[in-house]
Every structure is written in structure tokens, then in C-alpha cells.
Amino acid sequence: MTHSKQFCTFFVNGLFFGVEVLKVQEVIRYQGMTRVPLAPTMIQGLINLRGQIVTAIDLRRRLELAPRETDELPMNVVVRSDDGAVSLLVDEIGDVVEIQDDIYERPPETLKGVARELVQGVYKLKERLLLILDTEKTVNLTGAGNRVQEQKQ
Amino acid sequence: MNDQLQQQLIKDLLIESLEGLDTFDREMLALEKGEGNAETLNNVFRIIHTLKGSSGCIGLNKIESVAHVGESLLSLIRDGKLAFSPAMTSALFLYSDALKEMLHCLEQTGQQGAVDYSALLQKLQELQVVKPAESKPAAAFGLFEEEPAPVPQSTSPAVPDPARTSITVVDTVAAPEKVATDKDATARQATSVSDSAIRVDVVQLDKLMNLVGELVLARNQIVQFTSQSQEPTLLNAAQRINTITTELQESVMKTRMQPIGNVWAKFPRVVHDMAQDLGKQVQLVMEGKQTELDRTIIEAIKDPLMHLIRNAIDHGIETAVERRAAGKPEEGILTLRAFHEGGQVNIEILDDGHGINVAKVKEKAIQRSLATPDQAARMSDREAFNLIFLPGFSTAEKVTNVSGRGVGMDVVKTNIEKIGGSVDVLSEAGKGTTLKIKIPLTLAIIPALIVTSGAERFAIPQVSLLELVRMEAEQARKGIEMLYGAPIYRLRGQLLPLAYLNREFKLESSADTANTPAGDSVVNIVVLQADGRQFGLVVDEINDTEEIVVKPLGKQLKGITCFAGATIMGDGRVALILDVMGLAQHANVIAEVHDRSLAGKTKAVERADERQTLLLFNVGQNARMAIPLSMVARLEEFPRTQIERSGNQEVVQYRGQILPLIPIASYLPNAGAAPALSDPVQVVVYSEAGRSVGLVVGKINDIVQEALTVKRDASRDGILGSAVVQNKVTDLLDVIGIIRAADPTFYGEANKATKANP
Numbered sequence: 001m002t003h004s005k006q007f008c009t010f011f012v013n014g015l016f017f018g019v020e021v022l023k024v025q026e027v028i029r030y031q032g033m034t035r036v037p038l039a040p041t042m043i044q045g046l047i048n049l050r051g052q053i054v055t056a057i058d059l060r061r062r063l064e065l066a067p068r069e070t071d072e073l074p075m076n077v078v079v080r081s082d083d084g085a086v087s088l089l090v091d092e093i094g095d096v097v098e099i100q101d102d103i104y105e106r107p108p109e110t111l112k113g114v115a116r117e118l119v120q121g122v123y124k125l126k127e128r129l130l131l132i133l134d135t136e137k138t139v140n141l142t143g144a145g146n147r148v149q150e151q152k153q
Numbered sequence: 154m155n156d157q158l159q160q161q162l163i164k165d166l167l168i169e170s171l172e173g174l175d176t177f178d179r180e181m182l183a184l185e186k187g188e189g190n191a192e193t194l195n196n197v198f199r200i201i202h203t204l205k206g207s208s209g210c211i212g213l214n215k216i217e218s219v220a221h222v223g224e225s226l227l228s229l230i231r232d233g234k235l236a237f238s239p240a241m242t243s244a245l246f247l248y249s250d251a252l253k254e255m256l257h258c259l260e261q262t263g264q265q266g267a268v269d270y271s272a273l274l275q276k277l278q279e280l281q282v283v284k285p286a287e288s289k290p291a292a293a294f295g296l297f298e299e300e301p302a303p304v305p306q307s308t309s310p311a312v313p314d315p316a317r318t319s320i321t322v323v324d325t326v327a328a329p330e331k332v333a334t335d336k337d338a339t340a341r342q343a344t345s346v347s348d349s350a351i352r353v354d355v356v357q358l359d360k361l362m363n364l365v366g367e368l369v370l371a372r373n374q375i376v377q378f379t380s381q382s383q384e385p386t387l388l389n390a391a392q393r394i395n396t397i398t399t400e401l402q403e404s405v406m407k408t409r410m411q412p413i414g415n416v417w418a419k420f421p422r423v424v425h426d427m428a429q430d431l432g433k434q435v436q437l438v439m440e441g442k443q444t445e446l447d448r449t450i451i452e453a454i455k456d457p458l459m460h461l462i463r464n465a466i467d468h469g470i471e472t473a474v475e476r477r478a479a480g481k482p483e484e485g486i487l488t489l490r491a492f493h494e495g496g497q498v499n500i501e502i503l504d505d506g507h508g509i510n511v512a513k514v515k516e517k518a519i520q521r522s523l524a525t526p527d528q529a530a531r532m533s534d535r536e537a538f539n540l541i542f543l544p545g546f547s548t549a550e551k552v553t554n555v556s557g558r559g560v561g562m563d564v565v566k567t568n569i570e571k572i573g574g575s576v577d578v579l580s581e582a583g584k585g586t587t588l589k590i591k592i593p594l595t596l597a598i599i600p601a602l603i604v605t606s607g608a609e610r611f612a613i614p615q616v617s618l619l620e621l622v623r624m625e626a627e628q629a630r631k632g633i634e635m636l637y638g639a640p641i642y643r644l645r646g647q648l649l650p651l652a653y654l655n656r657e658f659k660l661e662s663s664a665d666t667a668n669t670p671a672g673d674s675v676v677n678i679v680v681l682q683a684d685g686r687q688f689g690l691v692v693d694e695i696n697d698t699e700e701i702v703v704k705p706l707g708k709q710l711k712g713i714t715c716f717a718g719a720t721i722m723g724d725g726r727v728a729l730i731l732d733v734m735g736l737a738q739h740a741n742v743i744a745e746v747h748d749r750s751l752a753g754k755t756k757a758v759e760r761a762d763e764r765q766t767l768l769l770f771n772v773g774q775n776a777r778m779a780i781p782l783s784m785v786a787r788l789e790e791f792p793r794t795q796i797e798r799s800g801n802q803e804v805v806q807y808r809g810q811i812l813p814l815i816p817i818a819s820y821l822p823n824a825g826a827a828p829a830l831s832d833p834v835q836v837v838v839y840s841e842a843g844r845s846v847g848l849v850v851g852k853i854n855d856i857v858q859e860a861l862t863v864k865r866d867a868s869r870d871g872i873l874g875s876a877v878v879q880n881k882v883t884d885l886l887d888v889i890g891i892i893r894a895a896d897p898t899f900y901g902e903a904n905k906a907t908k909a910n911p
Contacts, residue, residue: 034727035609037658038713038739046706046719046727051367053719053727055707083708083809141709142810142843 003101007123009094009130010077013065016094018123018130023079027093030073040141044089047076054078056087062138064114079135086139099123099130107131162211167260168352169207173200174249174256178422181249185242194237198227204252215265216255222277223248229281244276246422261794261832355448358409365398365405366598366702372398373699373723402598406447413491413500414442416455420462424487427466434473434484435466444491446498450592453572454500457565461502461588462487464562469506469586479583481505493594500590509580511537518543538578542566570734573599573616601701601730603722604679605694607660610728612701612720613679617733619687621695622678629676642678642689649680651689652740658715683734688742699723703730708809715739767859767878768837771851772818779878780886782856786840789847790833805836805847812838815895816849817886821871839888844899846892870894 007018008027033045033056042061047054056076060068068074074089103124111119115131118138123130180197183189205220223245229235251270258266372394379391417439428435446454470476470485477483488503515529518540524532532540542562569576574592593599593616601612622644624632633651634641640651654660678689701720710716714735722728766782791805796814798804803814814836836847859878871894873885892899 032726034719034729036710036713036716036729037609037660038715039710043709046729048721048725048727051370051721053704053706053721055709057709086707086709139709 004098005101006096006098007130007132008077008096010075010090011092011094012059012063012090015063015065016128016130017059017090018094018097018132019077019079019088019135020132021096023135025078025080025085028076028078030075042141044074047087049078049085049087052085054085054087056089057139057141058089059138060089060091062088062114062141063118079139081136081139083139088135088138097130099125159211162207163213163259163263166204166207166211166213167256170204170256171253173204174253175418176200177249178246179418181242181245182421182425184237185239191231194227194231198224198231201227213259213265216252216259219248219251219255219270219274222274223252226277226281235281241280244273244280246426247273248277261792353408358405361405362409365402368398369402369598369700369702370721370723374725377723406594406598407445409448410445411448411451412442413444413446413451413498414439416451416458417442417489420459420489423459423462424466427463431467432472433466433470435470436484436486438486438488439490440488441491444493444498446592447594450498450572450594453568454574454590454592457568457590458500458502460562460565462489465502465504465506465586465588469504469508471507475507479507497591497593500592502588502590503585505585508582508584508586509538509541509578510582514538514540535579538580541578542576573614575616598700598702600698601720602679602698603696603728604654604677604692605696606654606692607658609658609660610696610722610726611654611692612699612728612730613681613690613733614717614730615698617681617683619680619682622680622689623695624676624678626674626676633676644680644687644689647687649678649687649689650742651678651691652736652742653691655691655693657736657740681733681737683737686737686742688737688740690736701728701730711809766856767883768856769854769878769883770835770837771854772821776821777854777881777883778817778850778886779876779883780837780888784839784888785837786845787838788853789836789838791836791847793832793834796834807838807845807847810845812836812845812847813896814847814849815891817871817891818849818851820891820894839892841900846896846899848888848891 006021008021008024009016009018011017028049031047033047035045036043042058044056044058044061047056058068058074060066068091072091074091075093076087077090077093078085078087105122105124107116107119107122118134119131120134120137121132123132177197177200180189180193183193184197201220201224205217205224208220209217226235226241226245230237230241251268251273254268255266258264258268375391376395379387382388420439421437424435424437465487466485470487471479471481473483476485486503486505488501490499490501490503492499511534514537515524515532518524518537519526519529523540523543529537542565566576569590569592572592574590577589577591578586579589580586600615602615602618604611604613622642632642634643640653642649642651677692677695679692679695680687680689699722703718704720705718706716715732716735717730717732719727719729767779768782768785768788769777769779772778789807795805796803797806799811799813803816804811805814806812814834835850835853837850837853838845838847857879859876871887871891873887873890875882875884877883889900
């Protein structure tokens with residue numbers, strides 16, 4: 001008996017990512033954002049999600065990929081985390097897919113850098129690889145690179 | 154289901170009993186003072202009787218049996234078979250403490266606790282032995298019959314015996330209630346109160362408050378939108394929504410209000426105990442008990458108030474002998490006063506003690522290099538008084554057990570400022586000291602000034618706002634001067650350091666004002682106050698004042714000290730709320746004071762012969778130890794129930810991270826068997842490169858500044874050496890060594906972690 005899981009999929013810089021569907025609160029179109037001065041660059045800003053203030057993290061920057069063209073508007077994948085909702089900015093939304101467990105594999109050893117930390121596994125789909133993101137780690141920026149941090153002297 | 158019911162019953166019991174025991178303490182004080190009457194005794198008896206009954210009902214046998222012993226004693230007194238004596242008061246206070254202890258234990262662990270109260274019970278039983286000579290059946294309640302001298306009333310002169318302690322609670326507001334002339338009347342009053350009031354879970358109220366907050370935002374949006382409309386029906390409806398929302402907001406806010414008397418209820422007992430310990434006579438006067446405050450604020454001011462009261466009794470009010478010599482009545486008066494004023498709550502703590510000695514304060518400040526002799530000489534009295542709020546300041550000659558709890562007035566000040574309040578101190582030599590605290594009514598919705606800079610809007614809490622200055626370009630060119638590159642504005646002759654919001658936040662500015670003070674357009678200066686100092690914030694545009702709903706920021710942004718939160722504006726966009734204090738520090742406009750407390754974080758202990766600020770604490774029985782305060786990130790208390798285990802490591806959740814706990818005692822040889830941890834556990838948090846550990850110590854004693862000479866080198870693990878601190882040999886803890894021993898990877902990994910969260 002093999003089990004299957006559902007994933008919400010999306011594209012970031014041509015890569016195909018997935019997040020467990022249960023972790024996703026909702027997917028919304030691009031929204032006007034309020035920039036946060038002094039914040040790490042990967043924090044794109046704050047959005048108003050029906051009265052709740054949600055931090056938006058640019059996944060391209062978080063995953064240390066090439067920056068998005070300025071005319072491309074990202075989509076918000078709002079995920080639930082221990083610390084409330086956080087929005088992940090992605091290029092394009094894919095489908096919700098149901099995948100059997102038997103094509104799952106741990107990320108290859110050759111995966112380096114930040115991806116090694118954030119990608120928790122890979123599904124070998126026929127046409128491409130689906131990289132599964134660890135959302136808790138993704139939204140936790142402690143110790144993440146290129147941080148403009150206020151040192152308390 | 155059964156279990157749930159039991160939980161609910163226990164919860165009800167806790168709420169009822171803890172409240173009841175506070176009343177018990179209060180009534181006992183009245184009895185001790187001779188102000189009680191039959192109704193008071195009845196009341197006391199009833200509280201205990203209820204507690205015993207309810208705890209018995211739900212199978213809390215230990216609490217029931219302890220309660221029973223006191224009940225028997227009280228019933229004898231009530232029935233007039235036994236005369237009330239002061240010896241009983243202290244036993245009954247201990248008894249009330251024991252009950253509270255068990256109830257707290259029940260609250261935290263679900264168990265009644267393992268403490269043995271047999272000695273106390275023995276004592277209570279001994280007190281019940283009726284001595285026939287003393288029992289006077291004629292008197293329904295024979296108070297103080299074996300007392301040779303009658304205890305004076307508050308108005309009469311005190312007994313000429315300095316060792317005797319007395320305390321009176323003069324309750325100006327609630328006084329009429331206390332004079333129970335008619336038992337039936339009191340009873341009737343009591344039932345009517347319980348009929349018209351219900352207990353509501355605080356969570357429900359918080360939820361309601363949040364919803365109202367949302368409604369306020371939506372209302373703002375509608376009002377903004379309809380202002381462009383001509384449609385009369387729409388305008389009418391909008392108008393109505395506007396007024397209804399305002400009213401609803403006020404009403405919901407009121408449901409969360411509690412009279413400040415709830416916090417004060419504990420103070421008479423505290424004052425009584427402290428006065429007794431210190432051999433002073435103190436009368437506590439409480440005015441304005443009915444003044445209402447939001448419950449979150451009530452929680453937040455509890456500890457600062459307690460600290461200020463302890464301070465006033467310990468350092469303010471003199472002993473009876475000193476008072477007599479100064480020609481004052483022997484009984485010192487400590488007044489707590491609360492009242493509403495200008496949308497804020499004022500709390501004043503007045504003592505009629507010897508006041509703050511300005512010369513001594515200045516001397517101390519110079520000695521601790523918090524001010525230069527020159528500065529001190531120029532200081533006004535008022536400025537000098539405010540020196541006591543600086544970190545590491547204490548004028549008390551002797552650190553006593555009572556007020557030296559490791560936190561000082563600086564902590565009081567920061568705690569009050571954290572909730573948007575302010576503290577001020579006034580003092581007159583020989584006459585007394587007054588501390589004035591001003592706090593907002595609520596935290597959830599605050600008035601704020603909205604400004605724009607670099608096309609972004611920011612909200613500035615109105616409490617930090619002093620004034621607005623607008624200058625035309627021509628004026629600005631002359632008005633703003635540069636002092637070694639730092640822009641300064643002369644505000645009515647005072648130098649006001651300026652910070653440009655665009656520059657601080659690296660925003661592109663809409664006008665060119667940010668780059669040079671001699672720009673072409675208007676300059677707007679928002680004059681702000683942080684930590685008692687003023688500075689000017691230059692912004693592009695000043696918009697409006699608005700009531701805003703404060704919402705927290707995600708943890709990803711917690712590290713940025715410049716923001717206190719965010720809010721949603723009328724147009725639905727998010728605006729950041731500036732933390733004026735954090736911003737001032739970021740812009741270095743008022744940094745001096747804080748540099749001092751945080752500087753030299755990692756300076757080694759070995760640097761002898763130099764004044765150091767030390768944190769003194771106990772480990773185990775009497776091992777007196779110290780570590781430099783510069784190595785301490787924070788002092789924390791964790792209830793034991795918060796401690797969890799991860800592997801064989803004890804940890805607590807702390808600010809969104811997991812904090813490993815290191816019990817110091819187990820890394821010190823000769824510390825004896827590791828003593829049972831106190832509850833709450835006292836923890837010194839140490840941070841290095843983003844990682845933190847908690848060192849579990851026995852008891853935090855004090856913070857002192859001392860010229861340190863290491864007298865003896867260490868031959869023991871975990872100890873750097875010994876020194877004489879406050880005339881006592883004190884061991885210096887080898888923090889780094891102990892952390893290495895507990896977690897060999899701590900420093901290695903700390904270095905590897907690139908730029909971590911401080």
C-alpha cells in the first residue's frame with residue numbers, strides 16, 4: 001500500500017516547488033505592499049490580509065536565486081507557520097497535485113547551500129522534479145544570509 | 154467529560170479562593186488594627202469555610218484538612234469563646250500563605266503540592282486551647298482583650314515604642330462599605346452584586362476587542378470613502394456607523410476595565426510585612442481604588458508598583474526614631490493615589506520620608522561615572538532626581554533584602570515606558586518623595602500621528618509626541634545648523650538633535666530635503682521624546698492624527714527595534730508604527746545612556762582593579778557568586794511548569810526560540826547536592842552570536858558596582874577566582890567554562906552561524 005499526499009505547487013525562477021496542501025492557508029494575487037525599512041532584503045513587505053498583517057518573503061531572494069524582473073508581479077502563497085500566517089512570493093502558481101509516496105527521495109547530496117537547508121525532499125515526477133519546501137525553515141530567517149541586522153552594539 | 158468538569162471546578166475554586174484569601178488578608182489587618190467588628194470576623198470565617206467546603210467537594214483533601222484547622226480557630230474566635238490576639242494574626246497570615254501556596258501549586262501542576270504544613274497546623278491547634286480566664290462570653294467578639302495597651306487609631310499619636318509596628322489601611326473610597334452597621338444590609342448588598350455580574354473568560358473579551366478593532370478600521374475606510382460622496386442616505390448611514398462604532402469601542406473597552414484596587418489589594422499585606430521586617434511604622438492610604446484600567450495594563454504595572462512601594466518603605470520612610478528626631482509623627486504615611494486625567498491614568502506614590510538627597514545622588518552619579526562633576530554641578534534638582542532611573546544606580550547605603558531584588562528603578566522605568574507610560578519623580582528634602590506615573594487607558598487602540606517619508610506612511614504614537622515644527626525653506630536653511638556633521642535645530646534656545654527619517658530608513662525621498670538641510674522645500678520636524686530626552690525627526694509630510702489599532706509584526710521582523718508594530722490605514726494599506734525609543738537609538742540621537750549599559754559585553758572578568766558592575770546571586774545553600782553584568786543579556790523567571798525536556802537537556806521556550814537551561818550548581822564542585830529548584834526558576838540569560846543559554850541560579854540578590862580585585866586564583870572548576878564584594882568573599886563564576894562544559898559546541902557553532910539574530 002502506498003500513501004499519497006497533496007501538494008500545492010508553484011514556480012520560482014523556473015524551478016518547480018511544492019508545499020504540503022495542509023500548510024497552505026490560501027493563494028492570492030499580487031497585493032500592494034508596505035516596505036519595511038531596515039529589514040532583510042528577502043522581506044518584500046507587509047500585506048493586509050483581511051485585517052491581519054502578514055509578512056511577505058520573496059522566495060527568489062530566500063532561495064538565493066536571480067531577482068525577479070520588475071514588471072513581473074509575484075503571487076502570494078500564504079502558509080501557516082508557528083508564528084501565524086506568512087506569505088511566500090512566487091512567480092507562478094501550479095496545480096494542486098496528488099503524488100504517491102514511492103517516488104519520494106531525500107534531496108540529493110549534491111544540493112548545496114540554502115536549498116539543502118530548505119528543500120526537505122524531492123518527488124521524481126515524469127516530466128520534472130518537484131522540490132518540497134520545508135515551510136517552517138523557510139519562514140524562519142534567523143541566521144539566514146544577507147541580513148541587514150541591527151546589532152545591539 | 155468528567156475530567157473536564159473537574160478542571161472547570163478547580164478553575165472556579167482557584168478564582169474564588171485566591172480572591173477570597175486576598176480579602177482574608179485585608180480583613181485580618183483590620184482586625185489586628187482593632188478596626189474589625191463582628192461582620193469582619195464573620196466574613197473571614199465565611200471565606201475559609203467556603204474554601205474548605207469547595208475543596209472538600211472536589212476531593213482536594215490536603216487543602217481541605219489544612220483549611221479545617223484554621224476554620225476551627227476562627228470559629229472559636231467568632232463565637233466569642235476565644236479572644237483574638239496578635240499572636241494569632243501572624244499564625245493566620247502564615248496559614249493564608251500556606252493555602253495560597255497550595256492553590257498556586259494546584260494551578261500550575263494540578264497537584265496540591267508536597268509541602269508539609271504540620272508545624273503550622275500544630276501552632277494553630279495550640280492557639281485553640283481556650284484559657285478560661287480570658288474567655289468572656291459577654292463580648293460577642295473580644296478583640297485585643299489580652300493586649301495591655303490599646304492599639305492606636307490612625308488619628309491618635311503612635312505608641313512610644315519604636316519596635317512596635319503598626320499599620321492602618323485607610324480606605325477613603327470603600328470606607329462606607331466597611332462600616333457594617335447592619336448585617337442584613339451588607340448581606341443584601343452582596344447578593345445584588347452577584348446577581349448583576351457574571352464572570353466572562355478573558356479570551357472572549359480579547360476576541361471581542363479584536364473584532365472591534367477590525368470594525369474601527371472598516372469604519373475609517375467607509376468614512377474616508379463617503380467623504381467624496383454626495384448621496385445623502387449613504388452619508389447618513391456612514392455617519393451612524395461612525396458614532397455607533399465609537400460607542401461600541403468604548404463599551405467593549407469598558408468590559409476589559411478593572412479597578413486598580415484589584416492590584417492594590419495585595420499591597421496592605423506587603424506593606425505590613427515589610428514594615429514589620431524593617432521595624433518601621435507605616436500607614437498605607439489608598440485613594441481612588443475605583444479608577445479603572447485595561448486589564449493588560451493592570452498586569453503590566455503590577456510589578457513596577459510593587460517595586461516602587463518596596464522602595465518607598467525601604468529607602469523613603471525613616472524608622473520611628475529618626476522620624477521623632479526630625480519632628481515628624483512616628484508613623485510614616487505612604488499614599489497610593491490613582492485618578493483619570495486627560496485620557497490617561499495617573500498613579501502617584503507619595504511617602505512622607507526623608508526625600509531624595511540631591512547631593513548624594515549627584516555624588517553617586519559621579520562616582521559611577523554616570524555624569525561628570527561638571528554636568529552634575531549644572532544639573533537642576535529635577536534632572537538629578539531622574540538620575541535614579543539610570544541603570545546601575547542605587548543610593549541606599551545598604552542593600553537590604555527587601556528592595557535589592559536585582560532589578561532597579563531603571564527596570565521600573567523601562568517597564569512603564571514599554572506600555573507607553575512615563576514616570577516622574579519629585580522630592581523635597583525632609584518632606585518626602587512623590588513618584589508620578591502616567592499610563593494610557595489601553596494598549597490596543599492608540600492615537601497616533603501619521604507622517605509620510607519617502608512615499609511610505611508611518612504612525613508615531615502620540616504619547617511620544619511633543620510638538621510639530623514647520624519651516625519654510627528659507628527659514629530652514631538658517632535654522633538648521635551642522636555640528637560636526639550632525640544636524641541641530643535651535644528650539645526656543647535649546648539644542649535639538651535632528652534625525653532624517655529618509656536617511657535613517659534609506660528611503661528615497663520625494664523632495665530633496667533629506668540630503669541637505671538647505672533643501673528647497675518645507676522642512677517638517679516632529680519633536681519627540683524618548684527616555685526623557687528630546688529629538689527632532691524630519692519627515693517629508695505630516696498628515697493627520699488617527700486612532701490606530703496596534704498589530705504585532707511577525708517574528709521575521711522582531712529584530713528591528715525601530716518598529717513597535719503595524720497598523721492598517723483607512724485605505725487598507727499597512728503602515729508601520731515607529732518605536733520612538735528604538736528609532737532614537739538607531740539614529741544615535743540619544744544613545745549615550747544606553748551605550749553605557751551595554752558596552753563591553755564580552756570584556757573579560759580578569760581585568761582587575763577596575764569598577765565593574767556585578768550581578769550577585771546564590772547557588773545552593775550559601776555559595777555567594779557573581780558575574781559581570783555585561784555578560785548578562787537578561788534576567789528571567791520561568792515557572793517550573795514551563796520547563797520542558799529535549800533529550801537530556803532541560804529547555805524553555807523563550808522569545809520564539811528554545812533556550813537550553815544549565816543548572817550552575819551541577820557544574821560546581823562542593824556546591825553540595827543540587828538543591829531543589831525554586832519555583833519560579835531564576836535564570837540568567839547569556840547570549841553570544843545569536844545563541845542563548847539560561848544559567849539556572851538559586852536566587853538573584855543584587856546588582857552592585859565594585860572595584861574588583863581578584864584575591865585568590867581558582868583551583869576549582871567553574872570558578873575564575875574570588876574577590877571581596879560588599880565586604881563578603883564572593884566567587885566569580887566562569888561562565889564561558891561552564892557553558893563549554895555543558896555544551897562543547899556552543900562557541901564553535903556560534904562562530905559558524907553567519908549573522909544571527911541578536
